[in-house]
Amino acid sequence: MTLKKTTRTRFTRYLSKNFRDDYTTLQIYSRDMSDLPKVVKLFVGNLPDGVIQVRNTEDMQKIYEIANETRVPITQRGGGTAGFGGCVPYKKGVVVDTKGLESHFLVDPLELTVTTSPSIVFSDLQRQLNLEGFSLCSYPSSFHSATVGGWIAHGGYGIGSIQYGGANEQITALEVVLPNGERKRYTEFDDISLFVGSHGTLGTITEVVLKIKFDIPLKHQGCTFDSPSEMLKGLEQLSKINPFSIWFLNPDHVTSFNEVFGYNLPKSYVAIVSKEVSFEEEEKEFKNLFNNAIRASGGQILDRRYIKDIWDFRFKGFSLLGECTDYLVTEVILPVETSEKFFRKIISKFKGELHLEGEMISPTHYSLLIYLLFEEKLSEIKKTILNLKLYKITTKKSRAKGFPYSTGLWFSGYYSSIYGKEQYKRYQEFKRKVDPKNISNPGKVISPRIKFFPLVRLKAIVKIASRLII
Amino acid sequence: MSSSTDWHVDLLEIAQKCVYCGYCSLCPTFKELKWETYQPRGILEQIRMYFSEGIKEDEKVEVSKTLFEAIFACTMCKACENICLVDLPLLKVWEQVRQEAFKKGRWSPLLLSLYNKVKTTQNIYGLPAEERLAWAGLAGLNMSKRTKKKASIAYFVGCQASYSGKMGNVAPSVVKILRKTRVNFTILGLDEWCCGSPIFLAGGYSVGKTFAKHNHDKLKELGVKRIVTACSGCYRAFKIGYPRVLGDKWDIEVLHITELADELIKKGKLKLKHAIKEKITFKDPCELVRHCGLVEAPREVIKQIPNVRFEELPSNKHDALCCGGGGLLKLNDSDLVSQVNSHLISEIEYSEAEIVANGCPTCKDTILAGVKKNGLNVEVLDISELIVRAMEGEQ
Known part of the structure; x- marks a missing residue:
């Protein structure tokens, strides 16, 4: 699709300099963290026809009005820091960059909430909250670049989620402009949960009210495990001591860590456990509980000197990518109880450096960032094959019972695996009601039909390719 | 080389x-x-x-x-x-x-004009070289005995402190510190050329080399081993630009005035006897802290002021906010400078400081504009001015 002259004129008349369609801007907004392989670009309209900086709710209503009348697809974009293709256009159209939204910041110290704009980056929000003695309940590892809106759209989890839950549990109200132009404020859990992980397909978030907490200091403990099974047992035990975060690394990741800091950590699984501690007695209690959990699972206590540096490294996992020539990254959610097989499988399937970084997001599940690092530049074909291999491992129904972290474009069609069939039904009903023309981020969540082969959906093609190619 | x-x-x-x-x-x-x-x-x-x-x-x-x-x-x-x-x-x-x-x-016409001014007049204002010492006359200082005198330490005044009225107190303050502590120093006087910082920032290392070479040769003629400056742009040029263009030939030790003051305090030569009752904060200039890693010296100096009430800005040291005035942005988009600066001004307001000290004329100029625009009752001082106040009492 290329914008008709009249449509372009309508956008530019209303938005003036906040609408751009020059060559460079379109190119910049045609990707997220991972650029699409050339072969995929043939089937995906990832190059937008225009980019808009949305300023406020009224802008968003007007954009939807024009989009509905002209059937121009809208793709919302926050920080553009994930790799699921959620903010990458599928059917061209217009990218709506939400970073231009008016900023709000209003703390309610009695209700312990903050009202903010979805365009705010987590580190900025945390800094402002810290100045007032408060803190975010949980935040993603892309803390310095992810926007609150983008995080919600991806079904956000992160550091602190084991104690405070994910986006679903932390949002108390959402203001949304629906694709039909209606401006709505949602405060009920069931309504809010529809927008979490929906990648903007149900509307554009324009204001968020998040739960916050007092800025209680964190104390950290560290431990090591010799095998995945021991570590998983340890995670189960550690989850019972009500920690703020349990973050773990695999031996390859630890090796890199040794190289960066000149440490001599054993090449084993390392976990850092953090807990909010206000009093000395609480700290003692935490230490005791932690020691008991480690003893029960067969782990070893990590030398205290290393803990702070490892903890500070939690936002810097991507620094490893600078050391290699090529890489692939994905993220998956796994249950502690059944994921041992997944670990064994992924270790056996991929030759070369495999770095794993996990964060417990509930007492029973963890999110796992998988990095595959390569010494040599991968050819387009090899990269596509490896991507498919990763896709297969992430999506194939196995005894591990894991599922992708988010749907976006690449895992569109897996909404029900992540949120359940009942929720998917509610999602579909709502989508039909508010966006009958499917103009709000088409191609995401629900698997889209393929260009040139309209009878086939993307999910089916990728699934078949991932099975056949291997 | x-x-x-x-x-x-x-x-x-x-x-x-x-x-x-x-x-x-x-x-x-x-x-x-x-x-x-x-x-x-x-x-x-x-x-x-x-x-x-x-x-x-x-x-x-x-x-x-x-x-x-x-x-x-x-x-x-x-x-x-x-x-x-x-x-x-x-x-x-x-x-x-x-x-x-x-x-x-x-390049924008304004940037080209600056570039040509620096190239032809050897200062960023395009003013005659003869006026380079005007600051001394205006401050009632006789610098003739210090100018082009053989000494191991040179004070590099810089274009802003030499020519800008707003920075009129910076150079006299540095001179007062040096005289009070009996440091045997020299200045290049009319032989001083722009350090080349704006040219380096524009990526002009080949042209910048001419400036580096000139200043280096003049300093060497006087037997200079250490150079002190109160300007973070000059400091960065000497620390990063000169070694890049001159290589090993550039062997002069570079000091910011805060580093020298810290050294003199530790040796007992500089005594800050007078209390300053106002609450002080320090804005780390990007060129000092992030470019050159200078963090502690200004804080060490401020700590020596009797009964000092010092408060860090919320974003400080390596995380310090940019004032918006660097990178030649003032020439290209002054509105954007003011927008960027507004965040720093909010932090200054939050800190409730009554004095904002800094170590960079560009920061001082930009903060002054922001403070004025927002009607804040905050005094903006170069750190050398603050040192003199603590050394001599309220002026």
Whole structure:
């Protein structure tokens, strides 16, 4: 699709300099963290026809009005820091960059909430909250670049989620402009949960009210495990001591860590456990509980000197990518109880450096960032094959019972695996009601039909390719 | 002797190394302008397009428009390089792209004018070299005995402290400190040329070398071993620019006035006897803290003021906010400077400080403008002025 002259004129008349369609801007907004392989670009309209900086709710209503009348697809974009293709256009159209939204910041110290704009980056929000003695309940590892809106759209989890839950549990109200132009404020859990992980397909978030907490200091403990099974047992035990975060690394990741800091950590699984501690007695209690959990699972206590540096490294996992020539990254959610097989499988399937970084997001599940690092530049074909291999491992129904972290474009069609069939039904009903023309981020969540082969959906093609190619 | 290869980087190779994590979204001008074409990772993407072999000529022209616009919207605060997860040498990249813009004749007229002024008059204001010592006359100081005198320490005054009325107290303050502590120092006087900082910031290392060579030769003629400055731009030029263009030949130790003051305090030569009752904060200039890693000296000096009430700004040291005035942005977009500066002004207001000390004339000028615009009752002082106040009492 290329914008008709009249449509372009309508956008530019209303938005003036906040609408751009020059060559460079379109190119910049045609990707997220991972650029699409050339072969995929043939089937995906990832190059937008225009980019808009949305300023406020009224802008968003007007954009939807024009989009509905002209059937121009809208793709919302926050920080553009994930790799699921959620903010990458599928059917061209217009990218709506939400970073231009008016900023709000209003703390309610009695209700312990903050009202903010979805365009705010987590580190900025945390800094402002810290100045007032408060803190975010949980935040993603892309803390310095992810926007609150983008995080919600991806079904956000992160550091602190084991104690405070994910986006679903932390949002108390959402203001949304629906694709039909209606401006709505949602405060009920069931309504809010529809927008979490929906990648903007149900509307554009324009204001968020998040739960916050007092800025209680964190104390950290560290431990090591010799095998995945021991570590998983340890995670189960550690989850019972009500920690703020349990973050773990695999031996390859630890090796890199040794190289960066000149440490001599054993090449084993390392976990850092953090807990909010206000009093000395609480700290003692935490230490005791932690020691008991480690003893029960067969782990070893990590030398205290290393803990702070490892903890500070939690936002810097991507620094490893600078050391290699090529890489692939994905993220998956796994249950502690059944994921041992997944670990064994992924270790056996991929030759070369495999770095794993996990964060417990509930007492029973963890999110796992998988990095595959390569010494040599991968050819387009090899990269596509490896991507498919990763896709297969992430999506194939196995005894591990894991599922992708988010749907976006690449895992569109897996909404029900992540949120359940009942929720998917509610999602579909709502989508039909508010966006009958499917103009709000088409191609995401629900698997889209393929260009040139309209009878086939993307999910089916990728699934078949991932099975056949291997 | 260094060669151009020492400071030139392979732009395409660096652009391809970007992992697109987006941590560079902390860029102060991107935060204001919001378009990803201004975000460092977006600029790298444009560089990748601009230098890629397959690009068509008309596409290259298109890319160059946004690329060169973005590159001159940069304050060179180095926050992007500091946070970059894969340690890309972004400052070198921005400087080199600015040179590419120069080669393509795409500098703004104001920037070209500054460049020509510096080249022809050897100062950033285009004023006659004879007026370089006017600050001394205005302050009632007789510098004739100090000018071009053989000494191991030289005070490099810099263009802003020499010519700008707003900075009129900076050079006399430094001289007072040096005289009070009986430091045997010299100044280059009319032989002093601009340090070349604006030229280095524009990526003009070949032209900058002429300035470096001139100042170096003049300093060597006087037997100078250490050079002290109160300007963070000059400090950066001496610390980073000169070694790049002169190589091992540049063997003069570079000190910021706070480093020298700290040293003199520790030796018992400088005594800060007079209390300052106002609450003080310190704004770390980007060129001192992020470019050159100078963090503690200013704080050590301020701590020596009797009964001092010192409060850090919320964003301090390596995380200090940019004032918006750096990187030649003032020439290109003064409104953007003011937008970027507003965040720093909010932090100053939050700190409830009554005095904002800093170690950079550009920061001082920009903060002064912001304080005035926002009607804050805050005094903006160069750190040398603050030292003199603590040394001699309220002036």
